[in-house]
Amino acid sequence: MNRELSPARRIGGTIVVPGDKSIAHRAALLSILASSPIEVINFPDNADCLSSLKAAESLGVKVAKESNKLVFTPPDSLSPDPETTVDCGNSGTTARLLSGIVAGTEIELTITGDESLQSRPMKRIIDPLTEMGAEFFCEDGRLPMRIRGHKLLPFEYRLPVASAQVKSAVLLAGLASNCTVAVQEEIVTRNHTELMMQHLGKGVEIRKITPVPVQDPLDPRKKKMQMPEPFKRETHLTSQTRITGGTIDIPGDMSTAAFFFAAAAISGETITVENIGLNPTRTAFLDYLKLIGCKVVIENKVTISGEPRGTVTVTGGKLSHRKISGSMTVALIDEIPIIAVVAAFASGTTVIRDAAELRVKESDRLAAVAENLSRMGVKHGILEDGIAVEGGHEFTGADFVSYGDHRIAMAFSIASLFLVGHSTIDDAECVNISCPTFYDILDQIKQ
Numbered sequence: 243m244n245r246e247l248s249p250a251r252r253i254g255g256t257i258v259v260p261g262d263k264s265i266a267h268r269a270a271l272l273s274i275l276a277s278s279p280i281e282v283i284n285f286p287d288n289a290d291c292l293s294s295l296k297a298a299e300s301l302g303v304k305v306a307k308e309s310n311k312l313v314f315t316p317p318d319s320l321s322p323d324p325e326t327t328v329d330c331g332n333s334g335t336t337a338r339l340l341s342g343i344v345a346g347t348e349i350e351l352t353i354t355g356d357e358s359l360q361s362r363p364m365k366r367i368i369d370p371l372t373e374m375g376a377e378f379f380c381e382d383g384r385l386p387m388r389i390r391g392h393k394l395l396p397f398e399y400r401l402p403v404a405s406a407q408v409k410s411a412v413l414l415a416g417l418a419s420n421c422t423v424a425v426q427e428e429i430v431t432r433n434h435t436e437l438m439m440q441h442l443g444k445g446v447e448i449r450k451i452t453p454v455p456v457q458d459p460l461d462p463r464k465k466k467m468q469m470p471e472p473f474k475r476e477t478h479l480t481s482q483t484r485i486t487g488g489t490i491d492i493p494g495d496m497s498t499a500a501f502f503f504a505a506a507a508i509s510g511e512t513i514t515v516e517n518i519g520l521n522p523t524r525t526a527f528l529d530y531l532k533l534i535g536c537k538v539v540i541e542n543k544v545t546i547s548g549e550p551r552g553t554v555t556v557t558g559g560k561l562s563h564r565k566i567s568g569s570m571t572v573a574l575i576d577e578i579p580i581i582a583v584v585a586a587f588a589s590g591t592t593v594i595r596d597a598a599e600l601r602v603k604e605s606d607r608l609a610a611v612a613e614n615l616s617r618m619g620v621k622h623g624i625l626e627d628g629i630a631v632e633g634g635h636e637f638t639g640a641d642f643v644s645y646g647d648h649r650i651a652m653a654f655s656i657a658s659l660f661l662v663g664h665s666t667i668d669d670a671e672c673v674n675i676s677c678p679t680f681y682d683i684l685d686q687i688k689q
């Protein structure tokens with residue numbers, strides 16, 4: 243459906259956004275391996291999380307709605323019909339995390355997804371899970387993919403791609419198979435899987451590697467700081483690691499809130515989001531906004547179910563630019579489309595590098611961002627692993643294309659608030675993938 247979008251006179255307000263998608267996926271999928279029920283408060287009602295809920299049901303989990311929560315009751319034994327095909331829809335997280343679970347249990351089934359998911363790379367999980375002892379049957383490392391799980395071998399793995407999905411697939415495979423695994427990260431990725439395993443079970447160790455003082459070889463009177471390992475974090479499970487069960491209360495999704503904070507940033511006005519997840523692996527967007535000239539205030543900080551949360555208020559200012567690369571790009575991976583939009587309204591040229599991963603997300607997000615920036619008249623240069631956006635001018639309304647990608651639709655719907663004249667976006671309902679209430683919340687903050 244094409245949606246009409248009009249410019250805003252003013253922006254402001256206090257909102258809540260739906261529960262964190264990454265945390266919800268993990269709660270639903272971990273219930274497959276738990277020994278007693280997992281109760282989930284604030285499970286978001288979006289298409290991606292529904293894919294994980296359905297995947298859990300396909301493996302025998304019973305899901306019941308009780309007042310304000312969903313209760314996921316694990317099966318007595320895992321014995322799905324080998325003819326089972328689990329359709330993960332558009333959700334890469336469902337497909338990759340579920341693959342880990344199946345790989346580590348002695349079952350067999352097929353995983354598939356929609357056209358976008360069928361084009362996304364699965365080799366990144368097939369390689370380590372095959373090394374652990376599972377069997378995969380697919381064409382060219384893509385879905386549909388048949389998985390034959392086995393009792394797996396102990397495994398130590400240094401992530402070759404900075405991906406929380408790959409890390410989680412290996413950890414879940416180890417958990418499912420009760421074998422020792424250690425996953426090492428050179429660039430730290432979101433850590434919801436490990437935190438949830440610690441919160442709902444026992445036997446999960448997270449080792450943060452910090453620099454230690456060593457003798458300076460150039461000057462024996464001096465010490466210098468050096469990393470004792472060539473990685474920054476190691477997550478370790480043993481054969482005794484178990485998930486019992488318990489309650490997960492999901493905070494609001496920072497990656498959804500980012501769109502509304504961006505509106506505050508561009509307009510120079512103030513938006514407050516309550517009950518928002520503040521896991522440090524997810525808050526890089528707030529750091530970025532501060533660096534380019536916004537005021538960010540965090541209040542009411544508490545930790546619930548192992549995850550920090552609080553109230554965040556962003557007030558926009560005169561926006562400048564800041565290069566994004568390396569570990570900063572990884573920490574901002576889902577926020578890059580909206581950062582490109584913010585960059586269009588900031589002074590100078592914002593350069594984003596090391597973002598080739600964006601080409602294998604729900605769409606080729608670099609190409610999608612470039613196309614939509616062109617449509618609104620923003621000068622930019624596209625690179626193999628990034629984009630440079632020249633900002634600071636007045637732009638006109640445009641007919642935007644979402645490519646069926648929720649984050650592209652949301653990013654350019656926010657852009658439309660600040661354009662001269664009206665805009666449209668095609669396939670606007672794709673926002674249902676992560677935030678079905680996106681346009682309702684937009685109406686709340688827009689005057």
Ligand code: S3P
Nearest residue numbers: 264335404405406407408575576
């Ligand atoms: C996610 C991890 C990220 C992110 C995706 C959700 C997760 O993907 O882009 O939206 O929940 O683990 P990668 O880990 O593959 O970068």
